[in-house]
Amino acid sequence: MILVNTETIPGMRIVELKGIVQGNTVRAKHLGRDIAASFKNIVGGELKGYTELLTEARREALERMLAQAEQLGANAVLNLRFSTSAVTQGAAELYAYGTAAVVEPE
Amino acid sequence: MEGVIVLLVQLSVPVLLLLIGLVVGTTTERLHLGRLASREREFAGMSVTDIRTFGPGADPSKHAALVSGEAVIATDYLKSFLAGFRKILGGELRSYRSLMGRARREALMRLLAEARRKGFNAVCNVRYETADIGGFTGKRGAVMVECFAYGTAYRLETRDSQ
Numbered sequence: 598m599i600l601v602n603t604e605t606i607p608g609m610r611i612v613e614l615k616g617i618v619q620g621n622t623v624r625a626k627h628l629g630r631d632i633a634a635s636f637k638n639i640v641g642g643e644l645k646g647y648t649e650l651l652t653e654a655r656r657e658a659l660e661r662m663l664a665q666a667e668q669l670g671a672n673a674v675l676n677l678r679f680s681t682s683a684v685t686q687g688a689a690e691l692y693a694y695g696t697a698a699v700v701e702p703e
Numbered sequence: 704m705e706g707v708i709v710l711l712v713q714l715s716v717p718v719l720l721l722l723i724g725l726v727v728g729t730t731t732e733r734l735h736l737g738r739l740a741s742r743e744r745e746f747a748g749m750s751v752t753d754i755r756t757f758g759p760g761a762d763p764s765k766h767a768a769l770v771s772g773e774a775v776i777a778t779d780y781l782k783s784f785l786a787g788f789r790k791i792l793g794g795e796l797r798s799y800r801s802l803m804g805r806a807r808r809e810a811l812m813r814l815l816a817e818a819r820r821k822g823f824n825a826v827c828n829v830r831y832e833t834a835d836i837g838g839f840t841g842k843r844g845a846v847m848v849e850c851f852a853y854g855t856a857y858r859l860e861t862r863d864s865q
Binding site: 599600601602603604605606607608609634637638639640641642643644645647648651652655677678679680681689691703 | 857
């Protein structure tokens, strides 16, 4: 599966467009990480736990999107976008969407 | 007399936290800015754009791929304390501005590191995104910024692949 956030791929031709595919996940942070975070708020610096949490959540949203694309028989997703929204305090929705397509070498 | 001692003990905790913030927070920030500068020099040879199309000379034999980088950075006690005053007076929150800048630069450096690791030497259509996982909206929430950068990595024929 080829994933890009551009509308074209060098050396590839779009054969068929399959439409929009999407995947999302809503994640909450947990207490242990909160305690670590409140400590970090005294000294400053990177919150590695939150970075990992978000990376993992985004991967999950992306995988759900890819599963949809596969189901449609696509071999590429073009113009991929990520988006987030705050659902409730302490939780966030991560959303990935793009256009599934069938591409072949030129 | 007892009242004075109690007051001193109560005051010493925030003062201690402010001192820790001043010493550790400022050092952490300076070291991070130094690391960012050296990594930016290291990646200076890569072509990075936020244009939606590939640069002239894109190599069609290597498939383009999505690359991304993410960073969550917290502020220190002193800076959030000073920002509290600034919020009363209004104006620019300079320490938070630097915090946002650090998170964005860190995310971009991680994106470029991933691109280089995968054998690419150029990235186009770079986009920044932020997520709020409870930093700004919560009353007791930690002051932190989350930044996510993503883009499409490809290979430029005109440049040496490093």
